Amino acid sequence: MERPSPARLTHSAAPDRDPPPLRPTWIEVSRSALVNNYWRLRSRLAATTKLMAVVKANAYGHGAAETARILQTAGADAFAVATLGEALELRAAGVERPILVLGYTPAAHTSLALAHSIALTLFDLETAAAMDAVARALGQTLTVHLKVNTGMNRLGVKPALAPQMVAALQGFEALRLEGVFTHFATADEVDKRHAEAQFTRFQRLLAELERNGLRPPLAHAANSAALLTMPHTHLDMVRPGIALYGLDPDAEQCPLPEGFRPALTWKTTVAQVSDLEPGEAVSYGREFIASRPMRIAALPVGYADGFPRKPQNWGSVLVHGRAAPILGRVCMDQCVVDVTAIEAECGPVRQGDEVILIGRQGGEEISAAEAGRRVGTNNYDIVSRILARVPRLYVD
Known part of the structure; x- marks a missing residue:
């Protein structure tokens, strides 16, 4: 039998592995x-x-x-x-x-x-x-x-x-x-x-x-x-x-020497993938309105986890090793990303697929420093604001 992809985190998909955390948004600390x-x-x-x-x-x-x-x-x-x-x-x-x-x-x-x-x-x-x-x-x-x-x-x-x-x-x-x-x-x-x-x-x-x-x-x-x-x-x-x-005291003026390693990766999973038709809007306030047919994915992570809403959000996350832009407002517990181009290039995005908020996936990475630049703050603020309701898993 073909072994399920490690990017798929469902109970039924990988019975020989440890079950995923109770909440499908979590941090892994090395x-x-x-x-x-x-x-x-x-x-x-x-x-x-x-x-x-x-x-x-x-x-x-x-x-x-x-x-x-x-x-x-x-x-x-x-x-x-x-x-x-x-x-x-x-x-x-x-x-x-x-x-x-x-x-x-x-x-x-x-x-x-x-x-x-x-x-x-x-x-x-x-x-x-x-x-x-x-x-x-x-x-x-x-x-x-x-x-x-x-x-x-x-x-x-x-x-x-x-x-x-x-x-x-x-x-x-x-x-x-x-x-x-x-x-x-x-x-x-x-x-x-x-x-x-x-x-x-x-x-x-x-x-x-x-x-x-x-x-x-x-x-x-x-x-x-x-x-x-x-x-x-x-x-x-x-x-x-x-x-x-493993984070720089200052990314530009005081970067860490070679050999230090970031200890934290922040992950979530795809909750639902759906179609968006031209003229349909996403999230509160209808700040994003589709101008073309799109495929969108809902993620179970929001500002009550420390994933910021305003004035700037993360901008994008990684799905299948590609950047997936955030659409509309980040909600308290959820957000929505555009996976149209990812599906066209990499194949279907499905419920349970792993999503990276901080860390590496494939050849791409979103570091805490990069997330800080996008939000208008620094890496200290980014990692410290991740709330306690996000489970921490300790891995080798």
């Missing part, structure tokens, strides 16, 4: 790509430099729990997230390595952080005092890192005030100041002047802390771009994010 990217970054570090893997925003859309488990097995020293809720998700998934919350955590949540051995970021004494009071009342010690604002002008204490802040934090009975860190605003740009100025400010602070016996055990600054292009910024620990996933 374990081997994640591990490959991790080791390519690790190989650039001194043996004494720790690697803190950034898995915030659901691991940039890749699925935080399983991604962290994969990277923990690979050897990641610690993990960084944006919120306490993200940290708790990792602990619930069995992640045992140190976790740092990079963003603001209200003091009211101190007991939760303590209960799950999660380090928090501080940048003001009022919050520090409140957290210390909670930790003292519980008879425990809270691990904290101080965020220093060297030029990002987001969160953080200014360098001139940081020595006083460090001294004060080390004076709290129930706080353990483990680290001090900053974040680069322009490390992914060719022009490194601002990034270098930021690092110079941070180095001066570290030198002052060292002279006064106040330097915490960990100083960290380097994101993916700085890890790759500014090796002098590695310090005690680095915090790569986007590069772990």
Whole structure:
């Protein structure tokens, strides 16, 4: 018997294969790509430099729990997230390595952080005092890192005030100041002047802390771009994010070196193929009206999955290794594409045929960076906006 095409994902078509995900729109994340990217970054570090893997925003859309488990097995020293809720998700998934919350955590949540051995970021004494009071009342010690604002002008204490802040934090009975860190605003740009100025400010602070016996055990600054292009910024620990996933810090100004591999592929399937007659319209608002006979395919993916509706959409997807233009508005759960030329060239498009939103099919590819260009954003935004209702499957 002829084996069904691997592009056809129906239960009856391939009984000897694992069934498709419950929803016929899903992400495949390559374990081997994640591990490959991790080791390519690790190989650039001194043996004494720790690697803190950034898995915030659901691991940039890749699925935080399983991604962290994969990277923990690979050897990641610690993990960084944006919120306490993200940290708790990792602990619930069995992640045992140190976790740092990079963003603001209200003091009211101190007991939760303590209960799950999660380090928090501080940048003001009022919050520090409140957290210390909670930790003292519980008879425990809270691990904290101080965020220093060297030029990002987001969160953080200014360098001139940081020595006083460090001294004060080390004076709290129930706080353990483990680290001090900053974040680069322009490390992914060719022009490194601002990034270098930021690092110079941070180095001066570290030198002052060292002279006064106040330097915490960990100083960290380097994101993916700085890890790759500014090796002098590695310090005690680095915090790569986007590069772990095989995506460029900036496609034009800071592309990844050879050997990194995108870990994520976003797929859906054809739900229905039908005819469209001249004068008939597609989707809400009748924004597309056919001027000729057409063959169209409905896909079970929409803006509630993170597949954007407005002001620009993806433009096209891949069907049978060819570009299929999106017609009309993307709906909440579905969209429609033109497969007229594909059928003429490649043969019939059928229900269950695999469709690529991000990834490669045949000789064609839609990368996260390309999708970002089409939508008017970047690859970070594209992968991070894929919603949790899209199943994540982990493949070799």
